[in-house]
Amino acid sequence: MTTTVxxxxxxxxxxxxxxxxxxxxxxxxxxxxxxxxxxxxxLLVVVLLTQxxxxxxxxxxxxxxxxxxxxxxxxxxxxxxxxxxxxxxxxGAVFLSLFLTASVVVLATVLxxxxxxxxxxxxxxxxxxxxxxxxxxxxxxxxAALIWKHAMFNPMFGILNWAxxxxxxxxxxxxxxxxxxxxxxxxxxxxxxxxxLIVLAGLQSQDTEILEAARMDGAGPVxxxxxxxxxxxxxxxxxxxxxxxxxxxxxxxxxxxxTQGGPGQATTNLPYFIYQKAFRAFDVxxxxxxxxxxxxxxxxxxxxxxRLVSGMFREEK
Amino acid sequence: xxxxxSNPPLxxxxxxxxxxxxxxxxxxxxxRPLLRTGTLVLVGWAVALVFFFPVLWMFxxxxxxEAQAATNPPTFFFEPTLDQFEAILGxxxxxxxxxxxxxxxxxxxxxxxxxxxxxxALSLRPIPGWRDSLFFFxxxxxxxxxxxxxxxxxxxxxxxxxxxxxxxxxxxxxxxLPIAVWMIRSFMMELPKGVLEAAKVDGAPFLTEIRKIIxxxxxxxxxxxxxxxxxxxxxxxxxxxxxxxxxxxxxPVFLTGFITSEGLFLARLSAAATMAAFPVILAGWIAQKxxxxxxxxxxxx
Numbered sequence: 001m002t003t004t005v006x007x008x009x010x011x012x013x014x015x016x017x018x019x020x021x022x023x024x025x026x027x028x029x030x031x032x033x034x035x036x037x038x039x040x041x042x043l044l045v046v047v048l049l050t051q052x053x054x055x056x057x058x059x060x061x062x063x064x065x066x067x068x069x070x071x072x073x074x075x076x077x078x079x080x081x082x083x084x085x086x087x088x089x090x091x092g093a094v095f096l097s098l099f100l101t102a103s104v105v106v107l108a109t110v111l112x113x114x115x116x117x118x119x120x121x122x123x124x125x126x127x128x129x130x131x132x133x134x135x136x137x138x139x140x141x142x143x144a145a146l147i148w149k150h151a152m153f154n155p156m157f158g159i160l161n162w163a164x165x166x167x168x169x170x171x172x173x174x175x176x177x178x179x180x181x182x183x184x185x186x187x188x189x190x191x192x193x194x195x196x197l198i199v200l201a202g203l204q205s206q207d208t209e210i211l212e213a214a215r216m217d218g219a220g221p222v223x224x225x226x227x228x229x230x231x232x233x234x235x236x237x238x239x240x241x242x243x244x245x246x247x248x249x250x251x252x253x254x255x256x257x258x259t260q261g262g263p264g265q266a267t268t269n270l271p272y273f274i275y276q277k278a279f280r281a282f283d284v285x286x287x288x289x290x291x292x293x294x295x296x297x298x299x300x301x302x303x304x305x306x307r308l309v310s311g312m313f314r315e316e317k
Numbered sequence: 318x319x320x321x322x323s324n325p326p327l328x329x330x331x332x333x334x335x336x337x338x339x340x341x342x343x344x345x346x347x348x349r350p351l352l353r354t355g356t357l358v359l360v361g362w363a364v365a366l367v368f369f370f371p372v373l374w375m376f377x378x379x380x381x382x383e384a385q386a387a388t389n390p391p392t393f394f395f396e397p398t399l400d401q402f403e404a405i406l407g408x409x410x411x412x413x414x415x416x417x418x419x420x421x422x423x424x425x426x427x428x429x430x431x432x433x434x435x436x437x438a439l440s441l442r443p444i445p446g447w448r449d450s451l452f453f454f455x456x457x458x459x460x461x462x463x464x465x466x467x468x469x470x471x472x473x474x475x476x477x478x479x480x481x482x483x484x485x486x487x488x489x490x491x492x493x494l495p496i497a498v499w500m501i502r503s504f505m506m507e508l509p510k511g512v513l514e515a516a517k518v519d520g521a522p523f524l525t526e527i528r529k530i531i532x533x534x535x536x537x538x539x540x541x542x543x544x545x546x547x548x549x550x551x552x553x554x555x556x557x558x559x560x561x562x563x564x565x566x567x568x569p570v571f572l573t574g575f576i577t578s579e580g581l582f583l584a585r586l587s588a589a590a591t592m593a594a595f596p597v598i599l600a601g602w603i604a605q606k607x608x609x610x611x612x613x614x615x616x617x618x
Binding site: 032034035036037038039041042043045046048049050051052053054056057060067115118119121123124125126128129130131132133134135136137138139140141142143144146147148150151152154156157159161162189192193194197198200201202205236239243246249250252253256257260270271274275278279284287288291292294295298301302 | 372
């Protein structure tokens with residue numbers, strides 16, 4: 001991403017732990033570079049491997065180029081963008097990405113809040129329950145996807161059919177009959193712990209004295225939740241939603257491993273679409289154009305996210 | 318502690334109050350906390366089991382024979398066997414494991430070194446414009462991998478480092494560096510101010526200052542950061558499957574051999590998935606306390 005949201009320059013002057021007395025004097029060039037020195041190697045790695053490749057992606061998006069015909073490329077103007085935007089598969093992928101991300105984020109956040117409220121209570125084995133609950137987020141997503149595909153969703157001996165058999169569900173091939181539902185289920189399972197952890201951190205940072213005072217004043221538990229706890233949690237929930245959205249938009253593993261974007265194009269999201277354009281169709285130009293469009297979409301979300309994080313960041317001071 | 322269904326426990330002070338309403342409550346009050354705790358335990362454990370079940374099932378199925386893994390209803394009791402683990406290890410699993418270890422550990426070491434240096438210049442001895450640099454790092458973390466994969470692929474192909482573990486290690490370094498910078502910075506900001514002032518008087522060069530004074534004090538924070546970065550690198554799939562084929566393929570790429578479902582293979586998949594997921598589950602359980610800090614780049618403690 002090439003945008004940075006920079007807060008006012010005035011704040012920069014007040015660096016943390018920085019002695020104010022000597023900074024008015026203009027430092028010699030050499031000394032300034034010595035101070036910057038520690039930052040440069042890291043900055044170099046990040047710029048070389050994420051920023052420059054993106055600049056190249058922008059360049060590619062204006063080229064007519066195919067990996068199968070190396071050496072032959074021509075300036076294509078906006079042809080790739082016109083082709084991509086006119087491609088129903090691309091529009092389908094945009095729509096699917098939006099739907100998949102929104103449904104997973106909403107469900108995982110609601111479940112995450114509920115579980116965080118549960119874990120905020122004291123009960124026997126609470127720590128062990130928390131440990132078990134965060135595990136879905138830790139399991140290698142590729143491994144989890146395959147286990148869900150073959151052990152949970154299998155029509156013959158899948159756990160899901162067995163668990164639902166008392167309700168008359170039989171021999172449903174979840175992966176191919178309800179591919180979208182299956183993906184959402186697996187992703188909600190994977191991302192609920194993420195939401196839960198952030199909300200739980202928010203709950204535990206609550207000022208217990210305020211709650212105690214409210215209770216003394218006769219506030220009921222429901223009222224206290226809506227009036228005190230939820231407003232306090234708001235920024236934590238927002239952060240969880242924004243970060244979750246950024247990560248979930250990029251979902252690739254379960255789509256590659258469970259549905260391969262199918263049946264047809266039914267579960268092809270943007271990352272999988274770009275992957276296919278690049279490594280199955282070898283169409284450099286259109287793949288790059290789709291990539292640029294995804295980045296533009298992400299910038300919109302990230303700008304919002306950075307404003308949030310920077311809000312929390314200021315409160316820290 | 319917030320309480321959705323809170324019922325203040327009956328304290329001695331309450332019992333001594335003479336008015337009748339309190340006394341009437343005391344009979345119910347003795348029962349209700351018990352009921353409440355019971356419900357909490359029940360609901361808590363039920364939810365935990367539902368969420369943990371797929372992981373548990375993966376682990377258990379790895380110790381089955383194939384015929385026991387694919388049954389309806391599922392087989393819960395059986396004689397455990399290590400056959401599947403042996404079969405996986407015999408099927409060239411080790412090179413994938415070594416590649417994963419090299420990419421994950423290598424990138425984590427690099428990330429910690431580069432991240433500590435950068436965090437130092439952005440917190441303890443802040444350079445002018447430190448805020449912009451800090452947010453620049455953060456924003457690179459949000460670059461969609463799909464938007465940069467093609468140039469990286471073409472570049473690696475031209476330079477001859479496609480399917481090369483060093484290349485993958487560098488990509489993971491760039492991927493995790495923003496998290497590390499933000500996280501390490503948040504630990505450095507918690508250091509007492511006086512320590513650095515003392516070092517400044519001594520006129521220690523910055524590398525000595527970092528090594529002798531700062532490192533020992535933020536060691537637990539560095540360990541937590543390393544665990545988080547290890548988790549992300551070990552689990553990474555997109556770059557691994559795009560940039561490697563035979564030489565540098567990592568564990569998640571090994572698992573792609575189980576995409577199609579031909580014949581009996583569920584027990585074997587479970588054994589492979591267990592071995593693939595185990596290191597990170599362990600790392601995550603150890604790093605639990607710092608997990609939320611890593612996931613939010615240090616924004617939430």
